[in-house]
Amino acid sequence: MAPAEHDALAVREQLFHQRVRECIICALLFASLYILCHFIITHFKKHADFAAVHDDEDAAVDRIALGLCTFTLAVALGAVLLLPFSIISNEVLLSFPHNYYIQWLNGSLVHGLWNLIFLFSNLSLVFLMPFAYFFTESEGFAGSKKGIMARVYETTVVLLLLTLLVLGMVWVASAMVSGDAASRQSLYDLWEYYLPYLYSCISLFGVLLLLLCTPFGLSTMFAVTGKLLVKPRLLEDLDEQLSCTRLEEAAVSRRICAGKASCWLNLNVELLREQLFAIRSKRRKLELRHRASPWQRNLGYPLAMLGLLALTGISVLIVCFHVLELLLDDAAMPRGIQDAPLGQVSFSIFGSFGAALQVVLIFYLMVSSVVGFYSSPLFTRLLPERQDTPLTKIIGNCVCLLVLSSALPVFSRTLGITRFDLLGDFGRFNWLGNFYIVFLYNMGFAGLTTLCLVKRVSWAVQAELLRALGLHKLPVTRSWPLCKPC
Numbered sequence: 317m318a319p320a321e322h323d324a325l326a327v328r329e330q331l332f333h334q335r336v337r338e339c340i341i342c343a344l345l346f347a348s349l350y351i352l353c354h355f356i357i358t359h360f361k362k363h364a365d366f367a368a369v370h371d372d373e374d375a376a377v378d379r380i381a382l383g384l385c386t387f388t389l390a391v392a393l394g395a396v397l398l399l400p401f402s403i404i405s406n407e408v409l410l411s412f413p414h415n416y417y418i419q420w421l422n423g424s425l426v427h428g429l430w431n432l433i434f435l436f437s438n439l440s441l442v443f444l445m446p447f448a449y450f451f452t453e454s455e456g457f458a459g460s461k462k463g464i465m466a467r468v469y470e471t472t473v474v475l476l477l478l479t480l481l482v483l484g485m486v487w488v489a490s491a492m493v494s495g496d497a498a499s500r501q502s503l504y505d506l507w508e509y510y511l512p513y514l515y516s517c518i519s520l521f522g523v524l525l526l527l528l529c530t531p532f533g534l535s536t537m538f539a540v541t542g543k544l545l546v547k548p549r550l551l552e553d554l555d556e557q558l559s560c561t562r563l564e565e566a567a568v569s570r571r572i573c574a575g576k577a578s579c580w581l582n583l584n585v586e587l588l589r590e591q592l593f594a595i596r597s598k599r600r601k602l603e604l605r606h607r608a609s610p611w612q613r614n615l616g617y618p619l620a621m622l623g624l625l626a627l628t629g630i631s632v633l634i635v636c637f638h639v640l641e642l643l644l645d646d647a648a649m650p651r652g653i654q655d656a657p658l659g660q661v662s663f664s665i666f667g668s669f670g671a672a673l674q675v676v677l678i679f680y681l682m683v684s685s686v687v688g689f690y691s692s693p694l695f696t697r698l699l700p701e702r703q704d705t706p707l708t709k710i711i712g713n714c715v716c717l718l719v720l721s722s723a724l725p726v727f728s729r730t731l732g733i734t735r736f737d738l739l740g741d742f743g744r745f746n747w748l749g750n751f752y753i754v755f756l757y758n759m760g761f762a763g764l765t766t767l768c769l770v771k772r773v774s775w776a777v778q779a780e781l782l783r784a785l786g787l788h789k790l791p792v793t794r795s796w797p798l799c800k801p802c
Contacts, residue, residue, distance in 0.1 A: 338425050342432060346390060353389040357382065360700040361710060376464055377452060381707055384448040388440040388714040395433050395721040396682055399728055400675040402426050402658075403736055407671045409659030423658045430739040437722045441518060442482075443475070445715050450474050452707055522723030523730065526685050527757065529720070530727075531764035533688025534628050535772035540687060541624060545617045546605045561599045568592045627680050628769060630673070631733070635762045638732025642755050650729040650738060650748050663735040674734045681733070682724055689720065730754055731761060 361382070405421050412418055454474070456466030572588050641648035664670025690699045698712055705713075725742055728734050738748075748754070 334424065337420055338428055341420060341425060342429065345429075346394065349390040349393050350386060353393060354386045357386055357389060357710060360702060360705045362704050362706050373462070373464060373467075377467065378707060381448040381452050381711070384444045385707075385710050385714045387436075388445055388718055391433065391436040391440050392714070392718040392721040394429075395437060395718070396679075396724055398430060398433050399725045399734065399736060400678055401429070402739075403663060403671050403675055403734060406658045406663060406736070407668050410662060411668070413659055421658075426658060427739055430742060433722075434742060437718060440718055441715070441722075442479075445711060445718075446478060447471055447475055449708065449711050452711075518719065519723050519726055522719040523727050523757070525689070526720060526723055526727045527761055527764070529688035529692065530681055530685040531688070531761065531768045532692060533684035533686070534631075534765055535768040536687050536691045537624055537628075537684055538621065538772060541620050542617070545620055558599070558602045561595060561602055565592065565595045565599060568595060627677065628765070631677055631681065632762055632765050632769075634677075634733060635731050635758055635765075639755070639758045639762065641732065642751070642758065648732065649751065649754060650726070677733050678724070678728050681728070682721070685720055685724075686717070689716065730757055732758070 405426055408418060409421060450471040451467060454467040454470040456462055457470055568588055568591055572592065638648060662668070662671060664674060666673070689695050695716070698709065698716065700709065700713055725738060726748070729736070729738055730748070
């Protein structure tokens with residue numbers, strides 16, 4: 317064999333082994349996410365009893381839909397980890413450029429992960445989740461033989477009709493927006509134009525949803541953290557709350573005993589028992605908080621509040637600085653690239669510390685957006701409950717979380733939280749190149765976050781001062797109208 321042929325064969329062999337290694341790493345990462353999401357969904361899913369023989373079909377449908385929901389939630393979690401993994405990989409390659417044990421971490425692997433997340437996000441949003449919903453609601457066509465295949469046929473027909481309807485709407489919308497005669501006639505270009513355009517619209521909807529939920533979630537995080545942690549005695553009197561809860565529990569217990577002993581009292585014993593269980597659960601939580609150490613009570617709560625305030629303030633300052641960059645430099649606009657130059661330059665001016673801060677801010681904004689999403693009045697009903705969430709509700713939660721998480725890389729890059737450019741098809745969205753949309757989006761986020769934070773903090777400080785001074789126990793005066801009612 318000639319030396320040239322031997323070198324070409326060695327290169328092909330190296331590329332083959334690199335491709336196999338990337339496939340194994342992607343499969344291991346996705347399998348880990350899938351197992352974790354399976355435990356999360358089974359923790360919230362309502363238990364269904366399929367003991368009867370004729371319920372085997374419903375049990376199979378339930379398992380199939382559960383697997384599709386787990387796949388979608390794993391993709392959503394992968395979309396959340398996509399940008400932090402890329403930033404950390406770049407810093408690791410910068411710190412250890414010639415290390416033998418991290419040669420598997422390269423730009424090809426990161427670019428492949430971005431493409432896989434984009435592909436699976438499209439697949440889950442357009443096909444898998446609608447199929448799971450229609451599959452759980454289907455019963456087969458009238459007059460057909462009952463069974464799994466009858467449900468599959470009905471679901472396939474309904475999904476096909478829905479796909480034609482959505483593609484028709486996308487075709488009309490794209491023709492109205494572009495105004496080009498060729499765009500009205502090129503309906504055959506489905507994969508290269510219409511599916512990316514549809515996902516661009518979904519991504520725009522997700523980014524707008526993040527714009528509304530994240531500022532509200534940033535302000536709500538203070539209240540959520542205050543409920544989870546033990547406040548200092550200056551701000552919260554646990555002894556008084558615990559004594560009141562115990563007296564209330566004793567009163568409800570006496571009413572239950574009186575209702576059982578006497579036939580003259582018309583009491584709803586079941587309702588009283590539910591109240592008793594709720595009061596006992598509240599008392600146990602108060603007792604656990606009452607047994608907290610002084611360090612946890614006097615140091616944990618202030619540090620957590622200062623940390624949340626610092627992260628929120630840094631996020632707003634970064635967005636304000638990015639607004640100035642947008643006015644002065646065109647390079648601040650979000651853009652997409654097809655190659656990932658990892659290990660060449662840091663994406664933060666502060667080096668590894670700035671990259672770590674970017675990762676923390678990305679996770680913080682994602683958690684805040686989820687908190688704001690489930691705290692908003694429109695989506696409160698979607699909040700899952702432990703062992704009491706039906707399958708259709710789980711499907712809705714998976715869709716909403718996937719929309720939020722798949723828009724997180726675009727959201728972070730648009731606000732200037734990170735300088736890592738969007739890889740693959742994430743940078744092909746049409747609206748990313750519009751200066752006015754990006755500028756108004758940054759201004760809207762900074763304004764809404766500041767408004768929600770000032771409003772929440774001012775109300776919280778006022779309530780804590782009233783509680784600390786004991787003024788919250790005073791009776792509330794009510795001003796009655798001077799005129800007599802008609």
